[in-house]
Amino acid sequence: MDLNFTPAEQAFREEVRAFLKSDLPADIASKIKGGRRLTRDDHVRWMTALSKRGWLGVNWPVEHGGTGWSPVQRHIFEEECAAAGGPRILAFGVSMVAPVIMKFGTEEQKAHYLPRILDLTDWWCQGYSEPGAGSDLASLKTRAVRDGDHYVVNGQKTWTTLGQHADWIFCLVRTDAQAAKPQEGISFLLIDMKTPGITVRPIILLEGEHEVNEVFFDDVRVPVANRVGEENKGWTCAKYLLTHERTNIAGVGLSKEALRHLKTIARDQLKNGRPLIEDPIFRARMAQLEIDLMALEMTNLRVLADVQAGGAPGAESSILKIKGTEVRQAITDLARRALGPYALPFQSEALDGGFNGEPIGPDYAAPVAAHYFNMRKLSIFGGSNEIQKNVIAKASLGL
Numbered sequence: 001m002d003l004n005f006t007p008a009e010q011a012f013r014e015e016v017r018a019f020l021k022s023d024l025p026a027d028i029a030s031k032i033k034g035g036r037r038l039t040r041d042d043h044v045r046w047m048t049a050l051s052k053r054g055w056l057g058v059n060w061p062v063e064h065g066g067t068g069w070s071p072v073q074r075h076i077f078e079e080e081c082a083a084a085g086g087p088r089i090l091a092f093g094v095s096m097v098a099p100v101i102m103k104f105g106t107e108e109q110k111a112h113y114l115p116r117i118l119d120l121t122d123w124w125c126q127g128y129s130e131p132g133a134g135s136d137l138a139s140l141k142t143r144a145v146r147d148g149d150h151y152v153v154n155g156q157k158t159w160t161t162l163g164q165h166a167d168w169i170f171c172l173v174r175t176d177a178q179a180a181k182p183q184e185g186i187s188f189l190l191i192d193m194k195t196p197g198i199t200v201r202p203i204i205l206l207e208g209e210h211e212v213n214e215v216f217f218d219d220v221r222v223p224v225a226n227r228v229g230e231e232n233k234g235w236t237c238a239k240y241l242l243t244h245e246r247t248n249i250a251g252v253g254l255s256k257e258a259l260r261h262l263k264t265i266a267r268d269q270l271k272n273g274r275p276l277i278e279d280p281i282f283r284a285r286m287a288q289l290e291i292d293l294m295a296l297e298m299t300n301l302r303v304l305a306d307v308q309a310g311g312a313p314g315a316e317s318s319i320l321k322i323k324g325t326e327v328r329q330a331i332t333d334l335a336r337r338a339l340g341p342y343a344l345p346f347q348s349e350a351l352d353g354g355f356n357g358e359p360i361g362p363d364y365a366a367p368v369a370a371h372y373f374n375m376r377k378l379s380i381f382g383g384s385n386e387i388q389k390n391v392i393a394k395a396s397l398g399l
């Protein structure tokens, strides 16, 4: 196993850096670096720039208009984007539904949906979770009953990230309530969000942001042609999608950037008249985090080297998810502590780009608490950390 980057990979890193310098809009990078809100338009502008360069389909094969990049190239790209302040590519279209359509879709579905994901015509959201069906996803209850060449869908999805912007939702629905096992009666449907009978209601998170939604289906008619894969075989699509959802799960680049920012705060904040970064206790906490992050990076590179050589990550993905999310959460916790009382006020308007009011405390203070609260989600979504521990216990420890 060789953990060093090859000359070709280093040249690729330079190419990514040059692109980011020329094509990443400065106002978007400044929002990311300053922890400010991104608008729908910001996401679309950045993904359009990537699309024009042929770099939006990061995990797609070349035949479908993707980059054909290796896992290591994808890692380098993510790392450089995080360092430059490039937003993460929204996963729902590019990294979630697209691989399912490529693998299980008909030729018509591929020809219709894939180009529209690449040129940003369609914004997708994910309709998996329901009240009462999260970790135990197979217990989902949203029903789709066949009526001629349509399904009639009734039920509710929840936690639908950015569903308020979405043109389409991919949904797991129950098409056979009598199946012997709950996994056997599920189908995978693509649903136009403009279809009559769909209602989207916001859920406001702890930090006051509208990021997730509830989506209600009330006699929603969906053409049978919008089903991906066979009827009642949607669980296969669902599992395949989750393996793609878990790519770059360690978020090493993002944590490195967050740690850099934490050091800037600790240099600026004072404790007993001295920079906080010189305080032995705070310094030890930061050092521990940096050590954890370095260890995580090495594990991540080991897994990447294995995947590059043709291996498939198993429980390693779970290890990366747990450790990666713990490190990111711990960094936001330390940033909040570094600010002390300046982390207490909630000044929502200061999170908008272009805010020119009076900040409470230093300019970098406004988003710190909000970010801390928002990052609690990391250990819940994409398979909660407790569930990942179950996976490790079973697959690696044989328990």
Ligand SMILES: Cc1cc2nc3c(=O)[nH]c(=O)nc-3n(C[C@H](O)[C@H](O)[C@H](O)COP(=O)(O)OP(=O)(O)OC[C@H]3O[C@@H](n4cnc5c(N)ncnc54)[C@H](O)[C@@H]3O)c2cc1C
Pocket: 125, 126, 127, 128, 129, 132, 133, 134, 135, 136, 158, 159, 160, 161, 162, 212, 377, 380, 381, 382, 383, 384, 385, 386, 387, 390
């Ligand atoms: C911010 C955010 C965005 C999200 N976005 C989306 C989205 O876009 N689309 C979508 O479909 N879903 C989304 N989700 C939902 C997410 O996938 C679920 O929240 C997650 O699967 C957990 O399900 P749950 O919330 O129902 O919790 P539950 O499954 O009810 O779990 C509650 C607690 O019990 C623990 N637990 C459950 N089962 C076990 C077990 N067997 N062993 C040990 N511990 C267990 C869990 O770890 C958790 O701590 C999002 C969630 C959040 C928080």
